[in-house]
Amino acid sequence: MATPQFEILAYEPTELGMLCLRRRELLCEPGTIVTEVTLNHEFLMSSYLTASERALSEIALRMHAGSELHVLVGGLGLGYTARAALGSPRVASCEVIEFLPQVIGWLEQGLVPLSDELNGEDRLQITRGDVYQYLAAAPPRKYDLILIDVDHSPEENLGTANGDFYTAQGLRLAKQHLAEGGLLGVWSYAEDSPFSEALRALFREVHIEPVTVFNNLIDVEQTDWLFFARD
Incomplete structure (x- = not known):
């Protein structure tokens, strides 16, 4: 064997x-x-279970009827959210802000499964930076879709300062980066009531989508949660 x-x-x-x-x-x-x-x-x-990362883009695109869309993705990861966005011909550009230069380097060096596909994509721009700091500052441009997949959940953050984004004040600042009719999407491994309440306080429409898959690596069914909000 x-x-x-x-x-x-x-x-x-x-x-x-x-x-x-x-x-x-x-x-x-x-x-x-x-x-x-x-x-x-x-x-x-x-790269084995990517349904919820892809669904973050796919559901957001279904909810937005526009064309020539400009998308901001917070967190490159292995690239599945960005690739799903770029799978739509309605997306004119996709900008990814990634905090860790090592992750960007893996893609550029061809070490991850989507390297060839994403490195050859003219509509994709990858920037090293802190997406939360970017969204807390005055917007240099506006986006039709802002998709965030950085932390484990709104209450379990990878960085100590990330949690400010999930508050009413943080969301108010991030909302300024949305174009008219724009949509905010956030990935989480856990359902989070305080975060959904903060979204409902600021946006006219909030949609929460569970994505459930069977993980046969550990023989359990698991659910990730996608939060979408727009006016």
């Missing part, structure tokens, strides 16, 4: 802790190779 594949592609210190990019063959599905990211030895993301 062949030995399952396992490879560490990158192991680097960052401002948030030790970041690891690894590629491995699944024991439960021999022949299936996945790319995974851990932060401080805790699981962060995977």
